[in-house]
Structure formats: C-alpha cells, structure tokens
Amino acid sequence: MAPTIYTSPLTPPPLPHRSVFTHLFASTTSSPNDVGGYPSATPAFIDAASGTTLTRGQLKHLALSFAHGLRSHPATRSHAKRGDTVMVYSPNALVWPVVVFGSVAAGLRCTLANHAYNARELAFQYTDSGAGLVFTSEAGVATVRATFKDLGLSASDAEKRIIVLPAGLDWAGGPAVPRRADSANLLTVADFLGRGALKEEEKFDGPQLSGETVYLCYSSGTTGKPKGVETTHRNITSVMDMVSAGIGMDPRGDIMLGFLPLYHIYGAVNVLHWPFTLGVPVALMTHFDPENFCAYVQKYKATISLVVPPVLVVLARHPAVDKYNLSSLDILLSGAAPLGAELSHAVIKRLQLKGDRKEPLKILQGYGLTETSPTTHLVPPSHAADRIGSIGVQLPHLEIRLVVDGDGDGLIDAAEGERGELWIRGPSIMKGYLNNPTATKDSITPDGWFKTGDIGTRDADGFYHIVDRRKELIKYKGFQVPPAELEGLLLTHPDIADAAVIGVESAKEATELPRAYVVHAHPTSLRVESDKVAFAENVRSWVRSKVAKHKYLRGGVVVVDIIPKSAAGKILRRELRDRSKGELAGRDPADDIVRSKL
Numbered sequence: 001m002a003p004t005i006y007t008s009p010l011t012p013p014p015l016p017h018r019s020v021f022t023h024l025f026a027s028t029t030s031s032p033n034d035v036g037g038y039p040s041a042t043p044a045f046i047d048a049a050s051g052t053t054l055t056r057g058q059l060k061h062l063a064l065s066f067a068h069g070l071r072s073h074p075a076t077r078s079h080a081k082r083g084d085t086v087m088v089y090s091p092n093a094l095v096w097p098v099v100v101f102g103s104v105a106a107g108l109r110c111t112l113a114n115h116a117y118n119a120r121e122l123a124f125q126y127t128d129s130g131a132g133l134v135f136t137s138e139a140g141v142a143t144v145r146a147t148f149k150d151l152g153l154s155a156s157d158a159e160k161r162i163i164v165l166p167a168g169l170d171w172a173g174g175p176a177v178p179r180r181a182d183s184a185n186l187l188t189v190a191d192f193l194g195r196g197a198l199k200e201e202e203k204f205d206g207p208q209l210s211g212e213t214v215y216l217c218y219s220s221g222t223t224g225k226p227k228g229v230e231t232t233h234r235n236i237t238s239v240m241d242m243v244s245a246g247i248g249m250d251p252r253g254d255i256m257l258g259f260l261p262l263y264h265i266y267g268a269v270n271v272l273h274w275p276f277t278l279g280v281p282v283a284l285m286t287h288f289d290p291e292n293f294c295a296y297v298q299k300y301k302a303t304i305s306l307v308v309p310p311v312l313v314v315l316a317r318h319p320a321v322d323k324y325n326l327s328s329l330d331i332l333l334s335g336a337a338p339l340g341a342e343l344s345h346a347v348i349k350r351l352q353l354k355g356d357r358k359e360p361l362k363i364l365q366g367y368g369l370t371e372t373s374p375t376t377h378l379v380p381p382s383h384a385a386d387r388i389g390s391i392g393v394q395l396p397h398l399e400i401r402l403v404v405d406g407d408g409d410g411l412i413d414a415a416e417g418e419r420g421e422l423w424i425r426g427p428s429i430m431k432g433y434l435n436n437p438t439a440t441k442d443s444i445t446p447d448g449w450f451k452t453g454d455i456g457t458r459d460a461d462g463f464y465h466i467v468d469r470r471k472e473l474i475k476y477k478g479f480q481v482p483p484a485e486l487e488g489l490l491l492t493h494p495d496i497a498d499a500a501v502i503g504v505e506s507a508k509e510a511t512e513l514p515r516a517y518v519v520h521a522h523p524t525s526l527r528v529e530s531d532k533v534a535f536a537e538n539v540r541s542w543v544r545s546k547v548a549k550h551k552y553l554r555g556g557v558v559v560v561d562i563i564p565k566s567a568a569g570k571i572l573r574r575e576l577r578d579r580s581k582g583e584l585a586g587r588d589p590a591d592d593i594v595r596s597k598l
Contacts, residue, residue, distance in 0.1 A: 089263075
C-alpha cells in the first residue's frame with residue numbers, strides 16, 4: 001500500500017541554494033544602500049536596556065570586519081579556516097549577531113552552548129563539536145578556563161582560544177562598562193573590528209556547498225545523550241522563508257521583542273535570523289524578566305514576541321502586566337513545549353483589557369525540533385481564535401506522515417483523525433548527528449523521513465495536534481533535559497546502585513519537571529522513612545552542584561527497590577510515568593521536592 005503523505009496548504013516560496021550570510025545580507029537591487037532587500041539605515045537589533053542600535057548596514061560591516069579579524073589575527077587565524085568550528089557561550093547580547101554572522105561570513109561553523117553549563121558540560125560539547133575558539137561573556141571566562149584546564153590545555157594555549165564578548169557597548173556607540181579584572185588580559189571582539197574587512201563572505205552556492213554544516217546545536221534527539229545536530233546553510237535559508245510563508249511581518253510597523261536564549265535553535269533561528277529577512281528590528285533582552293518585558297513592550301511598542309508556555313504562566317499572573325501599556329502586542333508565538341488551551345485563554349483575557357488595544361491578541365502555537373531547524377508547523381494568524389491548542393498546519397515544502405507502526409517490515413499509516421508518529425521530510429531536516437552515524441540512521445530513514453518520536457493527529461482541515469510522544473526527552477521551560485545524561489550522572493553517586501529519570505507534568509509551572517527514581521546501594525542503611533527522605537534530599541542537592549539549573553530534579557527524588565527494565569535491560573519509562581501519576585494524584589509535582597516510595 002502506498003504511504004499517506006500530506007503536503008502543506010501554504011504557498012511554497014522559492015528556496016535558493018546559498019550561504020546563510022548571503023541570504024541575509026545580499027542586495028536585491030543595484031542600490032548600495034540595499035542590505036538584504038531593505039535600506040541599510042533600517043534598525044536591525046536594539047539593546048533593549050540601553051536603546052543602543054545596530055542598523056542593517058552597520059551589522060553587515062561589523063560582521064565582515066569580525067570575519068576578517070578572525071582570519072588575520074595571529075592569535076586566532078589557525079582556528080579560523082573555512083570549515084573550522086567556533087563555540088559561542090554567552091547570554092543574549094547585542095554582540096551576538098556580529099559574532100555569529102561574522103563567523104558564518106568567514107566560512108566557520110558555530111556551535112552554540114547553553115550559558116548555564118558548568119565546566120564538565122561545556123567540555124563535552126567543546127570536544128564533541130571539535131571547536132577551537134570560544135566566544136564567551138566575561139561572566140563565563142572562569143568556566144571556560146576550568147574547561148580548558150580539565151581538557152589538559154596549557155594556560156597559554158587556553159588564553160589564545162578565549163575571545164571575550166564585552167559587557168560594554170562602546171564598540172557599537174553605546175555605554176562603556178569597565179572590564180572585569182579576571183578577563184583584562186584576554187582578547188575581546190573589539191580587538192578584531194579594526195583590522196579591515198572581507199570584501200565578501202565565503203560562498204556556499206549550489207546544492208552541494210549549501211549542504212555544508214553551519215550550526216551545531218545539541219539535542220538528545222528521540223533518545224540518548226546530547227548529540228551535535230548538523231544544521232546546514234540550506235536548512236536555515238529554507239526554514240526562514242518557509243516560516244515567512246506561514247506568518248508575515250511588516251517592516252513598516254512590526255518590531256519583535258526577543259528574549260529567547262540565542263544558543264537554543266528556537267531563538268537562534270526565529271529571533272536572530274528570521275526577523276532580519278523581513279526587515280523587522282528586534283529589541284533584544286538578555287533574558288526574560290516580567291517587569292522588563294512589559295516595560296520594553298511599552299517602550300518599543302513591540303508587536304510580536306516569541307515565548308514558551310512558562311512565560312505565558314507569568315503573564316497570566318504577574319502584577320507587572322497591570323502597570324504597562326501592552327496594547328501594541330499583536331502576536332505571541334509559543335513553541336518549545338505543549339501549550340494548553342486554558343492557559344492561552346487566560347492570557348488573552350488578561351491582556352485583552354490592557355491599554356487601547358484595537359485588535360484581539362493572537363496567541364499562536366508552533367512546533368519543531370532542533371533536528372528540523374526548527375519550525376515545521378504554525379497556526380496561521382487568521383486561525384488564532386479557532387485553533388487554540390493546535391500546533392497548526394505544516395509549512396510549505398515539508399511532507400508529513402503519521403506512522404502507526406514504524407518498527408516492522410511494513411509501515412502502517414494512521415487513518416484521518418487517528419494517532420501516529422510524526423515523520424517529516426523536506427529541506428529543513430538536519431544533515432545528521434555529528435560523528436554519530438548510528439543515531440542518524442536510527443532517526444532518518446534511507447528515503448529521508450525524520451522520525452520525531454512525537455505522536456500526533458491531523459484533522460480534515462490539515463491542522464495537527466501533538467497528543468503523546470515516544471521519545472524520552474524532557475522539556476523544562478524550553479530547555480532540553482536528556483534523561484540518559486542525568487542517569488549517567490546519578491550512577492556516579494557512591495550510594496546509588498541504579499537510577500532512572502522521567503519528566504512529570506506540572507500544571508502550576510506549565511512545563512515538565514525532571515523526576516528521578518533511585519536504588520540505594522546499601523538499602524539496609526535506610527532504616528526508617530526519615531532516612532529515605534534525607535537520602536533523597538541529599539541526592540537532589542548533589543545533582544544541583546553538578547548540572548545547569550534546568551536539569552535540577554524539580555520533580556522529586558523517589559527511593560525505590562528496583563528500576564523496571566525490559567529483558568534487554570531498557571528502562572521501562574512508561575511504567576515509571578504510570579507510577580508517578582499515582583504518586584502525584586491530587587498534587588502538583590512542583591510541590592513534591594523529595595519523596596520516598598518502596
């Protein structure tokens with residue numbers, strides 16, 4: 001039987017084969033003031049706190065200058081050859097687009113690291129990605145130095161690989177900030193901006209070259225430890241235009257307020273890249289803060305912001321919402337985690353009455369994964385009111401299957417309205433997992449279908465809903481938490497004999513929380529219930545000392561006699577999820593810090 005393959009109702013745009021930099025900055029007219037199809041004097045990125053602005057023309061010049069500096073400076077040129085990998089390890093800042101786009105102009109690959117990572121976590125990504133240089137904030141210098149020390153690099157070699165992203169904005173005409181003493185001897189981005197500029201970017205034209213890797217974000221995929229996702233120039237240029245076919249923005253009036261972390265594929269593409277292709281400026285926040293978010297919406301008259309469900313929880317409750325005029329907001333686009341209809345209605349109801357709003361606020365949901373660059377589905381703005389809870393329609397150029405049984409010799413596709421695993425094929429699907437052909441083969445079929453691990457349905461109008469998932473990945477407030485990584489860590493605890501980690505849903509926090517089940521190596525030492533509670537608390541605190549904050553065991557630690565496993569030794573997570581539902585009946589896991597169950 002022929003497979004059931006769904007296509008998009010949206011008009012497919014042409015998709016060129018060229019580099020990300022060319023796609024963003026190439027002139028579309030003969031005018032010297034044309035940068036990517038819009039006037040060079042148009043604002044591109046704004047530091048939300050200070051108002052310091054980079055125009056499109058300034059950004060292009062700074063990026064080409066930074067690219068030239070990297071390739072010509074004696075301290076960095078050996079690590080800045082075409083195809084080399086550099087790492088960005090920093091909170092959001094106005095210098096991000098200069099560093100990322102400049103690196104791309106130089107023909108480099110960028111691996112984007114969570115700025116909350118500790119030295120152990122950073123060392124894994126640095127080594128696995130094959131990075132050389134690290135661009136870090138001043139606050140991250142100590143961690144990077146510790147990473148290099150752990151990796152056995154000499155102090156002199158390590159210092160040459162660190163480039164500081166300065167806290168001050170004097171390089172962009174903004175306020176200066178004194179350097180921290182511990183980074184005073186290191187090179188900064190400013191040291192690379194006065195050495196000339198590339199006449200043009202490295203080219204990646206044509207089907208073969210545009211298929212070269214440009215970004216390496218890390219994902220656990222459908223299972224296992226973090227893997228480097230090889231995202232190509234073609235993936236990124238395609239997804240930018242595909243998203244624009246689903247949601248348009250007007251450069252004459254729209255402005256985005258961006259706070260999503262730029263190291264995450266969601267922020268990297270949809271905040272750093274996508275608005276630029278439409279001539280829409282982005283007021284950039286270092287991180288989400290409810291008071292500042294509301295203040296900046298009012299200050300910049302922001303019309304669109306990309307959010308995650310926990311941010312909507314804040315907007316539904318926080319008193320700052322009542323202090324500012326938020327009537328300019330037209331669209332809140334939610335992704336990275338499932339969004340419930342009840343939460344959407346609560347935010348709409350609250351914001352609808354604020355200021356002099358003339359049009360209803362639209363809360364739209366999208367869907368995607370790191371492996372899909374990321375966005376594959378969006379709710380069109382015209383359906384904001386009647387499709388709450390849906391992830392929307394698939395983007396153009398993408399094919400979708402809903403597979404009921406993908407493990408046997410013959411595949412079975414779901415009938416209309418029935419559940420099936422979402423399989424996606426198209427130009428935004430990753431090249432593969434870096435240096436991991438086994439994981440790549442397990443996730444992408446020989447004919448190009450990426451198996452998402454998520455279970456969905458499709459209605460007669462072409463709208464999709466995600467209803468379950470096969471994969472193990474835990475999503476905490478937009479962050480990916482791989483259970484296998486936490487389990488591996490827990491097994492290094494001297495008093496833990498076995499461990500399993502699952503995600504439990506918290507309605508209060510509108511997210512999943514990591515929850516650990518552990519077997520004590522010496523169970524007879526836990527004589528009374530208080531011993532078990534104390535041990536569980538010890539484990540929770542111990543994990544907090546070793547991982548980034550989003551990996552904390554906020555869903556609780558449960559002491560058990562045995563971890564349920566299959567005959568082949570695979571953890572039976574569904575049994576643990578079912579068990580957790582009974583343990584948490586009538587309670588929210590956010591209130592359940594440590595529990596002991598035998």
